[in-house]
Amino acid sequence: MKNMRIGIIGAGLGGLSAAARLAHAGFDVTLYEQQASPGGKAHSLSVDGYRFDTGPSLVTMPFVIRALFEDVGERMEDYLTLHPLDMLCEYYYPDGTRLRAYADPDHFAAEIEAVTTGTEAQLKRYLDYCRRIYSLTADVFLFRSIHEWRSLFRLSALTTLLRLSSIDALRPMRAAVDSFFTDPKLRQLFSRYATYNGSDPFRAPATLNIIAHVEYSLGAMYSDGGMVSLPRAVARLAAAKGARIVTGAHVERIALDGRTVTGLTVDGAFVPFDRVLSNADVKYTYERLLGDTSAGSSRRQRASEPSSSALVFYWGLRRTTPFGIHSILFSPQYEREFEQLFAGKRCPDDPTVYVYISSKFSPGDAPAGCENLFVMINAPHDAGQDWDAEIHRMRPVILSRIREAAGVDIEADIVVERTMTPKDIERATGSSFGSIYGIASNTKFSAFLREPNRSRTYRGLYFCGGSAHPGGGIPLVMLSGKIAADLIQQHA
Ligand SMILES: Cc1cc2nc3c(=O)[nH]c(=O)nc-3n(C[C@H](O)[C@H](O)[C@H](O)COP(=O)(O)OP(=O)(O)OC[C@H]3O[C@@H](n4cnc5c(N)ncnc54)[C@H](O)[C@@H]3O)c2cc1C
Incomplete structure (x- = not known):
């Protein structure tokens, strides 16, 4: 060997x-x-004193990273510093509601009770359900091959694969979320996790609710640098x-x-x-x-079906904004967003906007008094669309969503601008159709x-x-x- x-x-x-x-x-x-x-x-992109992470912005399942270092006899801390996020994300809704998703479950439950009609009991019941599915599926679907007889012959693996109903694979993710929450804001929030692997919450199996468990119960991190x-x-x-x-x-x-x-x-x-x-x-x-x-x-x-992709604007601002590290500005028409993405193969007319600002924790990523905004919307995989036209169409829509959500008009303060389309993702990494998640x-x-x-x-x-x-x-x-x-x- x-x-x-x-x-x-x-x-x-x-x-x-x-x-x-x-x-x-x-x-x-x-x-x-x-x-x-x-x-x-x-990857990373540096322009005129601004540095941007070009792709991922959130680390989940940090124990997977730690295990890599430990399995080869090293200490993760000698190579990498990860910090847990106290607040996972701030959610901005079209009616002006702002909801902070705290990592601490009690704090998050209190926020939900203060801001929505949801209850702590609903949240706990939902997260318990997500944990149950994770514990049934993770070993079979995530940590091993599902294509090798050696793995499949394990009794627990076979049992899991045969019990599709116990892992909630028979109804869509959104239907399951709706069964736990009545508040439309919470329904939208917890459906969002299907996009973590480029899927449509209205069609993907409810098994994907394990992603909420991964984020709320196993920890989400950012990385120094x-x-x-x-x-x-x-x-x-x-x-x-x-x-x-x-x-x-x-x-x-x-x-x-x-x-x-x-x-x-x-x-x-x-x-x-x-x-x-x-x-x-x-x-x-x-x-x-x-x-x-x-x-x-x-x-x-x-x-x-290829996973969805992304249209990303990297904006260097000569000002600061009220946003935290991670913010989601929700679309008022969530179901339509996914219809347009997957069936229409076009950027949603009224998209959910994601804003990530690494200079909030790495001040060196932007000049003093400035910020580096990574602004992303879900985009369809590349099917020959005119991406320059899509950039042109989506830019004002995104800027106006930011203006409505945070009350700031950033357009005149954009001093650095770059974009990334699904076609660019395909060109740079070889990903077929520029899809992000296969x-x-x-x-x-x-x-x-x-x-x-x-x-x-x-x-x-x-x-x-x-x-x-x-x-x-x-x-x-x-x-x-x-x-x-x-x-x-x-x-x-
Ligand atoms: C905009 C965006 C946001 C994302 N957000 C998140 C997030 O917040 N959290 C998260 O967990 N994930 C996120 N992801 C997904 C995550 O980044 C990817 O799943 C992961 O990084 C892909 O790793 P990979 O091993 O598949 O390889 P890739 O990153 O796809 O790399 C493949 C490499 O192979 C090289 N290559 C291909 N062909 C050849 C060749 N012929 N010769 C030599 N080299 C070749 C390419 O240049 C490339 O470097 C995001 C992705 C994008 C694009």
Whole structure:
């Protein structure tokens, strides 16, 4: 095993996590990243004294990150500093109501009772229900492969898979939320968690309510130095364990002998490998790196509905705003928002707006007296839309939503402006259709449609990252890196 050469394509958080684990286990690991630095979707952008996290802005399931460091014999604190958020998010409603979601459950319950018609009892009952589903599903759907017989033969795994009703997979997420809360504001708030994996709360199975448990009961964090400090820390960890990380290196082809992987072609040169782990998008890997559009998994991916994407404005302001670190400015027409996203494949006319300001906790991210706003709306996956026209259409709508919610007109104070569209996400990271989280979880079978972490078509090919099992989002892609690394070791 010591001499077994592993080639990894992509330095997203999935690929980096796997690189650290495999190098620690004694494999000879080389990771190729086409960008100039690691991170993938978790990147950073610096312009005229403003620094922006380009992608993720919230860390959940921090124990997954800690476990990575501990599993390879290191202390997370030597690489990365995470802080728990006391207030997870501030919610602004169209009627002027403002609701603060505190991390402390009693404080949050008191806020709900003060601001809405909801009650502490409703909240506790709902969070208990979310915890129950999490405890039934997490071990099967998140922490292991669901495609390997070895995992599935465990009695608890089989029982969970067969009891779809006990994990609430038979009704939509929104229907379940409605059964716990009568207040429309709370119904909207708790439905929102479907967007954490790019899905539609009105269609996704209620099993996705586990996301509320993850945020309210398992902790949500921010990271010193912004989100980009996470991939940087994991890259340093992988390098410390002996992995070679080659940036600015484009993998053009996965080389084969029949159906067995033999290496990679990187910028025109062949490099032999015994195993290849792709952290690149699954569809892209099959079609572009293997030239295979007929493999079962590739077909399955094409038949699946891509997750939603994002339209992001990065605004450097020469002023401050009343917003906290994380704010949601809700749309008055939530159901219509998802119809327009998924059926209409257009940015919602009246979108929910998310504002994240890292300079609130990292003052160096903006000049003194200024702020760096990451302003995001849900966008459909790329289907050939005119994104310049969408930017033009959505910009005034977003600015007016900010004006109504926070009572500030920021337009004249925007001194730095950049944007990111689904097309840009596809260009930068290879994500098919620019979707953020691989495929959407809009049906009860979505979990089974994600690519297995070990290819069934090509010997020696493995997958990790948002388009593979168990799905997108930081903790999940880091778990996919672990599952893939474990499988490589088992089959070494
Ligand atoms: C706007 C936005 C907001 C988000 N918000 C959150 C959030 O708040 N919380 C959260 O948990 N998640 C969030 N996410 C999702 C999260 O960022 C992703 O799920 C995660 O970072 C993806 O990691 P990954 O391992 O799938 O790899 P990716 O980040 O997709 O990286 C894949 C890497 O592979 C490289 N690559 C591809 N092809 C090749 C090739 N041929 N040769 C060499 N290199 C190649 C790419 O350059 C890229 O660096 C957000 C994402 C976006 C875009």
